[in-house]
Amino acid sequence: MAFPDRIERTVEVAHPPEKVWAALTTAEGLSAWFGNEATIDLRPGGGALMRWNEEGFTAQMRVERVEEPTVFGFTWGIYGLPADDPRRTYVEFTLEPAGAGTRLTVVETGFAQLPEDIHRKAYDGNSEGWAKELGELAAYLDAG
Amino acid sequence: MLDDIEAIAEQVFAALADPTRRAILAALASGGPATATDLAVDLPITRQAIAKHLALLTEAGLVTAEPGERRRVRYQLRSAPMRVAQQFLAALARDWDSALGALTDHLDRGA
Numbered sequence: 001m002a003f004p005d006r007i008e009r010t011v012e013v014a015h016p017p018e019k020v021w022a023a024l025t026t027a028e029g030l031s032a033w034f035g036n037e038a039t040i041d042l043r044p045g046g047g048a049l050m051r052w053n054e055e056g057f058t059a060q061m062r063v064e065r066v067e068e069p070t071v072f073g074f075t076w077g078i079y080g081l082p083a084d085d086p087r088r089t090y091v092e093f094t095l096e097p098a099g100a101g102t103r104l105t106v107v108e109t110g111f112a113q114l115p116e117d118i119h120r121k122a123y124d125g126n127s128e129g130w131a132k133e134l135g136e137l138a139a140y141l142d143a144g
Numbered sequence: 145m146l147d148d149i150e151a152i153a154e155q156v157f158a159a160l161a162d163p164t165r166r167a168i169l170a171a172l173a174s175g176g177p178a179t180a181t182d183l184a185v186d187l188p189i190t191r192q193a194i195a196k197h198l199a200l201l202t203e204a205g206l207v208t209a210e211p212g213e214r215r216r217v218r219y220q221l222r223s224a225p226m227r228v229a230q231q232f233l234a235a236l237a238r239d240w241d242s243a244l245g246a247l248t249d250h251l252d253r254g255a
Contacts, residue, residue, distance in 0.1 A: 003150045004235040011244045015251045023247060033250035034243060079237060080230035087231070106244065111235035112149055 005112035010105045017095040020102045021069035024093055035059070042066055048074060062088075070095050078111065087113045149228050155204040156229035164189060165197050169221065172207060177220040179212065 013020060023029035030038035035050035041063065048061040060083075065073035073092040077083060089110040096103045159165050167187050172178060175186075180198055184191040198219050201207045206225055212218040 003153060003232055007235065007238060007240060009240045009244055011248060013248050013251055019251060019254075020247075023251060029250075033246040078231055079234040081227055081234070085227070104244070104247075106240055108238060108240070111231050111238075113231070114149060 003112050005109060007108045007111075008105065010103060012098055012101055012103050014101040016100070017069040017097055017102045020095055020104055021072070024072050024095075025066070025068075064090065065092065075110075149231070152205075152225050152228045153232045156206065156225050159201060159204055159206050160229075162197070164193070165201060168194065168197055168201065169206065172219060172221040177210070177212075177218045179216050179218050181216070183219075 023033060025040065025042050027038045027040050030040065030048075030050060036053040037051040038049065040046070040048040040061075044064055044066055046063040048063060050059045050061065051057070052059075057079075059076050061074040061076045063072075063074050065071050071092065071094055073090065075088040075090050077085065077088055081087060087110070089108050091106065091108045094105045094107075096105075159169070164187070168183060171183055171186055180191050180195045183194050183198075187194065198207060198209075202209050202219070204225070206222055207219045208222055209217050209219055
């Protein structure tokens with residue numbers, strides 16, 4: 001199974017969990033190291049936005065777990081897929097005290113989700129999706 | 145499940161490894177459905193060679209063949225396998241090493 005479904009990294013930083021937590025869960029913290037601009041509504045179900053100016057890329061996140069200062073989880077889209085694709089990966093940060101510092105683990109899972117239309121039996125219908133939608137657009141414009 | 149998508153990704157990357165098949169897929173992506181004859185007008189290879197590649201791409205599920213006017217078969221791109229391959233690439237491109245390095249630097253600077 002060469003397809004990577006899960007990415008996991010652990011780093012130890014010489015700062016207490018509270019400080020790492022702030023860097024992970026506040027707009028000020030996220031925009032300082034992760035993206036260039038960030039907004040976050042820190043509650044399960046809350047939305048967050050991250051923007052990378054150089055790449056001209058914006059990620060829309062949905063906050064899933066908030067257990068200060070030990071677990072922060074969110075989902076976001078898979079880079080390269082259309083913005084409305086329902087597949088998303090789940091990212092979870094876990095913070096553990098390690099001496100005077102913090103052991104920070106990030107796990108991202110879900111890269112290997114199967115799209116619903118992947119099976120052969122569904123092949124034919126789906127290939128017509130765009131043609132159908134363009135047809136509907138044409139009908140809508142004609143009706144107008 | 146992983147075996148399925150692994151097999152699909154393999155077919156996409158095998159298809160993309162050949163420059164002629166890349167050109168055919170690119171032509172279908174940019175210009176929409178086309179016949180082997182249509183493609184032969186724009187690409188610097190024979191209709192026969194294009195037909196051979198189209199048969200392979202159809203077998204791999206990357207294009208679908210549909211009967212057109214006067215029994216001319218038109219080929220259309222199928223995007224679903226490409227999206228599976230994109231998932232693979234997205235996993236490779238997710239750069240947590242750089243991000244965590246930047247986080248460490250940020251924390252150290254603020255100390």
